[in-house]
Amino acid sequence: MNPNYYIYNVQAIHKMTKNFLKIFSLFLLFSSYFTFAQVENEVAPPYNIKTISVSQSNQNIIPILKLGEGFQLQFDDLFGNEANYYYEIAHCDYNWTPSQIPKSEYLKGFDNQRITDYTNSFNTLQIYSHYKLSIPNQFTQLLISGNYILKILNEEREVVFSRKFILYEDLATVPIQVKRARTVSNLDFKHNLEFTIKSNTLTFQNPLKNIKVVILQNGQCNNAIKNISPQYTIGNDLVYKYDTQTQFWAGNEFLYFENKEIRAANNNVARVNADNEIYSSYLYTNNARATFPYSVTEDINGNFVVKNINAEKNEIEADYVWVYFSLSAPAFRINKDIYITGMFNNYNLTPENKMDYNPKKGIYEKAILIKQGFTNFQYTVADSKGIIDHENAIDGNFYQTENEYSIIVYYRENNDRYDRVIGKGTANSLNIIN
Numbered sequence: 042m043n044p045n046y047y048i049y050n051v052q053a054i055h056k057m058t059k060n061f062l063k064i065f066s067l068f069l070l071f072s073s074y075f076t077f078a079q080v081e082n083e084v085a086p087p088y089n090i091k092t093i094s095v096s097q098s099n100q101n102i103i104p105i106l107k108l109g110e111g112f113q114l115q116f117d118d119l120f121g122n123e124a125n126y127y128y129e130i131a132h133c134d135y136n137w138t139p140s141q142i143p144k145s146e147y148l149k150g151f152d153n154q155r156i157t158d159y160t161n162s163f164n165t166l167q168i169y170s171h172y173k174l175s176i177p178n179q180f181t182q183l184l185i186s187g188n189y190i191l192k193i194l195n196e197e198r199e200v201v202f203s204r205k206f207i208l209y210e211d212l213a214t215v216p217i218q219v220k221r222a223r224t225v226s227n228l229d230f231k232h233n234l235e236f237t238i239k240s241n242t243l244t245f246q247n248p249l250k251n252i253k254v255v256i257l258q259n260g261q262c263n264n265a266i267k268n269i270s271p272q273y274t275i276g277n278d279l280v281y282k283y284d285t286q287t288q289f290w291a292g293n294e295f296l297y298f299e300n301k302e303i304r305a306a307n308n309n310v311a312r313v314n315a316d317n318e319i320y321s322s323y324l325y326t327n328n329a330r331a332t333f334p335y336s337v338t339e340d341i342n343g344n345f346v347v348k349n350i351n352a353e354k355n356e357i358e359a360d361y362v363w364v365y366f367s368l369s370a371p372a373f374r375i376n377k378d379i380y381i382t383g384m385f386n387n388y389n390l391t392p393e394n395k396m397d398y399n400p401k402k403g404i405y406e407k408a409i410l411i412k413q414g415f416t417n418f419q420y421t422v423a424d425s426k427g428i429i430d431h432e433n434a435i436d437g438n439f440y441q442t443e444n445e446y447s448i449i450v451y452y453r454e455n456n457d458r459y460d461r462v463i464g465k466g467t468a469n470s471l472n473i474i475n
Contacts, residue, residue, distance in 0.1 A: 081137045081190045085389045086202035089119045091169070091361070092347065092412045093387065095206060101344055101384065103260030104206035105447060105465060108186045114174045114204065115356070116193075117412070121168035125196050126156045128174055130181065132459065133188040135253050135451045137205070140187070140459045147459075149182040156193075160357050166319045167361035167410075186210045186462040187451075204387075205262070207449060207462055213240040215448045215466025219473045221440050223284035230438035232470050234287045238271070238279040238450055243463065246454050248279050253451040253460070258289050258444050259342040261388055263429055291444065291470070293436035295340040295383065295417040298324050301350045303362050303413050321363040326404060327420070329370035331437030340417050342445050345385040348414035359413050368396065368405040368420055370435055375422065377430060379405055383418040390427045396420075444470045 086093060093116040095104040106112055118124055132140045132147040140147070158173045176191075177183065185208075192203040215236055222231035234256060245252060249270050256266040269286055271279035281287060299308040303320045306313055314321040352358030366381050373379070379396045382388040386409070396405040420435040431438070450464040 079138070081131065081133055081139065081203070081205075083190075083205055083387070084192075084200050084203045085387070085391050086116070088393065090202055091117045091119060091410065092385070093202065093204065094384075095204065101346070103257075103447070104204065105260070105449065106206065106208055108183070108208045108210050112176055112206070114176070114191060114193075115172065116202075117162075117169040117171050119167065119169045119361070119410075121161060121170050123159060123161065123170050126172060126201065127153055127194040127196075127198070128156060129153055129192045129194060130176075130183070131190050131192070132185070133190060135188070135255075135460045137188055137190070142459050147183060147185045147187070149184055150180045152181055153194075154180045162357050163354070164352075164358055165360040169361070171357050173356075183208060185459070187460055188462070209449065209462035209465045211464065212242045213238055213450050213452075213464030215239075215450060215464055217446065217448060217466050217468035219446060219468050219470045221473060221475055222288055224288075227288065229440050230291060231288045232291050232440065232444065232446075232473065233284070234289075234446060234448070234468070235282045236287075236448055236466060236468075237281070238464070240277060240463070243452070244277060245279065245452070248274065251453050251455070252279060254281075255449045255451070256287060256289075257447045257449070258292075260384075260445070260447065261343070263388055264289065264431060289444070289446075290431035290434065290438045291440050291442045292419075292431070292434060292438055293330055293335070293442055294338040295343055295419050296327060296338075296436075297340060297415065297417050298322070298364065299415045300362055300364075300413045301348045301415065303349075303360055317363075319361060319363065321365060321408075323365045324367065326367040326369055329368065329372065329420075329435045331435060332372065333437075335437075335439040335441045337441075340443070341415075342443075343384045343388075343417045343419070345383065345416040346414045347412050355414070361410050362413050363408050364411045364416075365408045366396070366406065366418075367402075368435070369403070370405065370420075371403065373422075373435065375430070375433060377422050377424050379435065380421045380423060381407055381409060381418055382421045383416065385411060385416050385418070388421070390421070390423050390429075440473065442470065446470070 094101045096113050130152045156174050162169045193201045217236040220233045222228050300322045310322045311325045312323050347355050347359045349359040380390050380394045396407040399406050422430040446468050448466040451460045452463045453460050
């Protein structure tokens with residue numbers, strides 16, 4: 042047999058092996074890319090982490106801030122053992138996928154630092170450690186606008202919980218008009234937003250492709266409207282005047298309770314029980330309001346205020362209370378669940394916040410551990426996959442409802458490698474027009 046035959050086969054096998062290794066390397070590269078490029082969703086905290094808030098000047102805020110402004114992330118650990126927590130910050134694109142830019146381009150200094158500002162509770166029945174992280178700080182400064190996710194890690198560098206926040210530049214204005222629904226069938230139940238994006242600083246390149254918006258109702262992400270293109274342009278102005286694409290179910294005013302003094306029954310608290318280790322506040326039973334006429338109720342659009350009227354430092358002197366919610370909704374026949382949500386629990390649809398039906402009383406009930414003060418809440422209907430049913434809301438939808446709307450404008454020029462946030466607009470439905 043010709044010896045060249047063996048040489049040829051060895052060369053062929055060698056060539057096939059090299060090609061296979063190239064293909065396999067490309068496969069690993071793309072696999073690692075898609076693993077890295079997974080959408081960042083907020084991680085709900087475990088049961089011992091409570092009262093997570095983003096604040097400025099000691100006021101809870103929706104985490105949409107101007108680039109360069111400072112803020113604080115605060116939370117309590119009910120274990121009260123001064124555990125070590127660390128933080129990590131990632132920049133994301135419009136769809137909350139991690140941006141493909143080096144960390145040094147969006148962060149000056151370092152993250153992965155230990156949170157050193159913490160204090161133990163004082164004179165409370167429920168012990169806890171209160172943590173506060175300021176951004177920026179001596180280690181970490183953020184350099185560019187965009188979507189960010191802030192992760193809190195334990196000593197094993199496992200994610201305990203995470204929160205999204207947005208930094209924007211003041212390069213565009215967004216005048217907004219809140220109108221009643223443009224469709225007759227939803228005239229009494231929805232709000233429609235018409236708005237324009239204007240800029241004297243930027244000349245928009247290919248706005249149909251490069252400009253994106255997110256529209257939020259009361260800062261909630263669970264019903265955000267995305268991927269809406271401008272309907273038309275007038276010079277450098279981008280005009281959005283849609284009939285259906287920018288409509289929200291109006292909902293109803295938030296409910297509330299007040300227990301700044303945990304030993305006495307305050308607003309919407311029927312009675313107080315002090316028989317257990319910590320106090321219990323039993324709220325009056327709420328009736329489903331969908332079939333009732335709309336009534337004006339002052340609220341703070343889902344926010345909450347930590348307050349102990351007998352304390353000087355509410356952060357560490359406000360106590361935790363078991364709050365007992367009850368809801369009478371005899372007309373509710375949908376095969377879905379009812380949750381108690383608000384900014385106090387980040388609108389999380391977790392078992393901790395899901396109501397249970399009591400067949401003896403014919404009502405829905407739930408007890409949740411909440412830090413004392415003034416708390417807005419609402420009843421949210423959702424299926425087993427967490428998809429919220431806004432149309433069949435327990436408390437109905439009324440165009441008279443006061444809601445705060447925010448529009449966030451993203452822009453990526455043709456040669457940019459990340460999505461900038463160039464402006465923010467706000468409007469309130471108190472100024473609604475027909």
